[in-house]
Amino acid sequence: MSEKGEPDAEHRDWWARLYDSDAPDTGRARRPDTLDDRYDSVTRTLAGPGRAAPGAAVSRPAAAAEPAGRDLGRDLGRDLGRDLEGGAVGRVPVVGLDAAVEAVPDTVLEEGRCGAATLRAASVRGAGARTAGVPRGDALLVVRFDAGESGLVLAAVASGAYRATREATRSVAAALGRGSARLADDVREGRAEALRAGLHRVSDRVFGRLRAQAAAQEAPPGAHTADLRCLLLPADPHCRTRVFFGHGAGGLFRLREGAWCDLDPPHTEEDAAPAGPRPLVEPAREGRDSPERGGPARADPFRFRLWTAEAGDALLLCTEGLARAVRGAADSGARLAAAWRKPGGEVPGAAAYLTALVDGTAGQEGDRTAVTVWEE
Incomplete structure (x- = not known):
């Protein structure tokens, strides 16, 4: 073999005969060799004594299988190697021809720091979807706009049809990203009315886009929509302003002294239609994509909340x-x-966070998606 791993002149004929169907069999079996038989023979020969052939399973001594210290990959393997619901392993989801676009991972895990807060987030396919062999409908997206203390983190969760939920989270991130500098300034200054008006318009554009896509597919609007909930966190450690907005079902909770408090904003008349000052994104120009022309995007009211976080609190945004x-x-x-109350003063690690989400909601048929922020 050459240094590049290719057969040299001396061995080129031998490699060609390996794949030649007319070459005589050399094995001890009476049946003709298959291509797999020949490949296995070659890999065993190349491996040599004491070495495993490519692709072969290798067993390790028990002592070597347990590295010292905490290993995230090991913990996840231990916690998730079994079926997440504790029962029979579910079906792999079926996708269409465009599998690269439609493929949805069973579980997603995120973690990071944001200003004076630590964030963990996870989305898990539920037992119902796993049994039916359909993709996880919930979507989770955590992104940061701009670097430094002027930056802003968006955590978005959505539930519904899996194509619609992913479109909703990506669309809201794209819209906010275009106006992130002014948005971050409004958050730092606590401009509640400007934020309410602008984020309402952004939300309407997101759902208008979903309606336009449903119309293009000749599907009823209800077949291509989502419940969307978002949280904005400034990267500035001195700013504890938190902003929630969205449409539809889900939850917003605060964990303080071991007890949950429901912070979900109530429906109010002022949430029925956008009002107030400037939008956060430029309106669509004539001739460009303007999905909101199809009319109201959602029948349920827009939800908005702005508040100041306190050290020691844990905030939960979920589907x-x-x-x-x-x-x-x-x-x-x-x-x-x-599980999430910062035992010993430490925020749970990513593996422990995901395990708590799974074990703490055992028996739930639906997908579960959570974003938890611990304030310091």
């Missing part, structure tokens, strides 16, 4: 699958509160 468990099942809420 309806988890919100239902926190609101309706006392044991689920208690388990999550115990």
Whole structure:
């Protein structure tokens, strides 16, 4: 073999005969060799004594399999190697011809720092979707706009049809990214009315886009929509202003002294239509994509909340699958509160956070998506 791993002149004929169907069999079996048989023979020969052939499983001594210290990959393997719901392993989702676009991972995990806060986020496919062999409908997106203390972090969660949820989270991130500098300034200055008006317009454009896509597909609007909830966090550690906005079902909770408090904004008349000063993004120009022309994007009201976080609090933004468990099942809420209350003063690691989300909501059929922010 050459240094590049290619057969040299001396061995080129031998490699060609390996794939030649007319070459005589050399094995001890009476049946003709298959191409797999020949490949296995070659890999065993190249591996040599004491070496495993490519692709072969290798066993390790128990002592070598347990590295010292905390290993995220090991912890995740231990916690998620089994079926997440503790039952039979579900079906792999079926996608269309454009699999690269439609493929949706079963589980997503995010973590990071944001100003004076630590963030963990996860989205898990529910038992119902796993059994049916359909993709996770929930979507999770965590992005940062701009570097330095002037930056802004967006955490967005959505539930519904999986194509619509991913479109909704990406669209809201794209819209906010175009006006992120002014948006970050409004958040730092606590300009509630400007934020309410601008974010309402952004939300309407996102859902207008979904309506336009549904119309192009000749599908009813309800078949291509999502419940979208978003959280804005400034990167400035001296700014503790937090902004929530969105449409539809889900949850917004605060964990303080081991107890959950429901912060979900109530429906009000002022949330029925956007009003107030300037939008955060430029309006669509004539001849360009203007999905909001199709009329009101959502029948349910826009939700908005701005508040000042306090050190020691943990904030939970979630989709309806988890919100239902926190609101309706006392044991689920208690388990999550115990797991996420910063035991020993430390924020749970990513693996522990994901494990708590799964184990704390065992028995829930739907997807569960959570973003938790610990204030310092």
